[in-house]
Structure formats: structure tokens, C-alpha cells
Amino acid sequence: MARTLDDYAHAYETIHLEREDGILLMELHSGDGPLMWGDLVHRELIHALHDISTDPETHVMIFTGRGDVFLNDIDRSTWGSDPDDKDVRERMFHECKLLLRGFLDIPVPVIGAINGPARLHAELPLLSDIVIAADTTVFQDSAHFYTGGVPGDGVNVLWPMWLGPNRGRHFLLTGQEIYAEEALRLGLVGEVLAPDQLMGRAWEIAREFTRRPRISLRATRLALTLGLRRAINADLDEGLALEFLSRAWVRMPYPYVTRDEARA
Secondary structure: OOOOHHHHOOOOOOEEEEEEOOEEEEEEOEOOEOEEEOHHHHHHHHHHHHHHHOOOOOOEEEEEEOOOOOEEEEOHHHHOOOOOOHHHHHHHHHHHHHHHHHHHOOOOOEEEEEOOOEOOOOHHHHOOOEEEEEOOOEEOOOOOHHHOOOOOOOHHHHHHHHHOHHHHHHHHHHOOOEEHHHHHHHOOOOEEEOHHHHHHHHHHHHHHHOOOOHHHHHHHHHHHHHHHHHHHHHHHHHHHHHHHHHHHHOOOOOOOOOHHHHHO
16 A cells, blocks of 8 residues: 655655655665665665655655765664574565665656765665766775675676676676766766755756656656666576575675775
């Protein structure tokens, strides 16, 4: 059953939601600052994406983060006292399967406004239909292969699609950083803007979209995500299984270390 925005707007601690003229703003955060990845946002995102996907009053969505960082850090304290526990791993495996599919189930065009460094789960905003980035943005997969794990979570599927097979594997296997201007040249983002211009541009695009017929918005979103859906449905589960197997084999807790921590 569909819920209205009044039902779920204030249901989440890590997700700010507000809507104006059919445009839904979805902003990830930890308190008053940038999001720190943790167990809570992992769970909340799945439920929030479901709420948004079943709300008929949203015509366009803007997806962004709070402050000057999109996602750069992990808060391990939120994962419980024993993140190596098999029940935690089982739950996380199930949630990971739902996360990317939930994002692709959003039935309206999504504008990803990347507000700064995205070293963790950069694949999420890149699943948007329009991707714009602050000139301070840097992309990296900092928490998989470089720290001893398998690049799962769907990154094994998505980055070789976006960068090409060889460049995509290079990116995942080396912890390479891709800065905003190079990301524009590579086609990862459509526009690079000064940070103080980013959200204004996102709202400008969103308002232009709302001038289109509603059926066109929804049908276009579906048409433009068909290839991504097929790829994720074909290979996400196996990639996740390999990632979780590798972490269990070497007893690596799920709240993985980042590249910088591995270097320390």
C-alpha cells in the first residue's frame, strides 16, 4: 500500500526528505553533517526507497548528500558489538541485494547531485538519470579489493559498464581516484559545477522535467534503466556471494576498513 510523504518524511534518521511541486529532495546525512556509512543508513535506505517508489505524488527526485562530502567515512559503532556474527552477515547479504534494485525501482527520473568526495558507494548517485557533480568531487572504490575483499555490492557490474571493461577493472583493483573533471571527460557525470551552484542547477533541471507529461517521465525512467536492471539482475547476487565468501574466509568484518586505514 502506498504511503504519502506525510507518512514517511520524518521516519528516517539519516535521510532528509522534502517535496516541492512534485520534486522530491532526498538528502543523506549524519546529524547536521555529511553521511557516515553505517548499519542505520543501510537499513533506512531500503525502506525509504520503497516508500518513494510507491508514492504517486513524486514526479522527479533529486538525490544528494549534506555538506561538502557525499560519502567518505564509515561509522563502525553502528554495526553492533560483533559485526562478524553470522546473523549480521546474513542480514547484510539480504539488504545488499535490495539496495541497488530499490534505487532502480524508483519510477521517476532521478537527478544525482554529487556534493563532494564519493569514496564509498559512489555507484548509488551514478545510477541517477542525470548526474551532476561539484568540482570537489572525487570517485573511488576505497573499501573492496584494496583492503582484501572482492569488489561486490554491484560495483563489479557497474564500473566496467561505465568505464569500459579494462578501465573499470583497473579502477576497482587499484583504488584509483577519478576527479570531477576527468569524470566529466569519461562520461561518468554530465556537468561539473562550483559547489555553491550544484543544487540550484539540480532544481533547475528538475523543474524543467516537471513540465513533461507524467507518463513520459515514468516511461522514460523505465526505458533508460532497462540495461542497468538486466545487468544487476544477472550478476549482483553472485558478486555479493563472492564478496561475502572472501570476507568470511579471511575473517574480515563486514564494516570493512578503507584504503587509507589499510595503508596506516
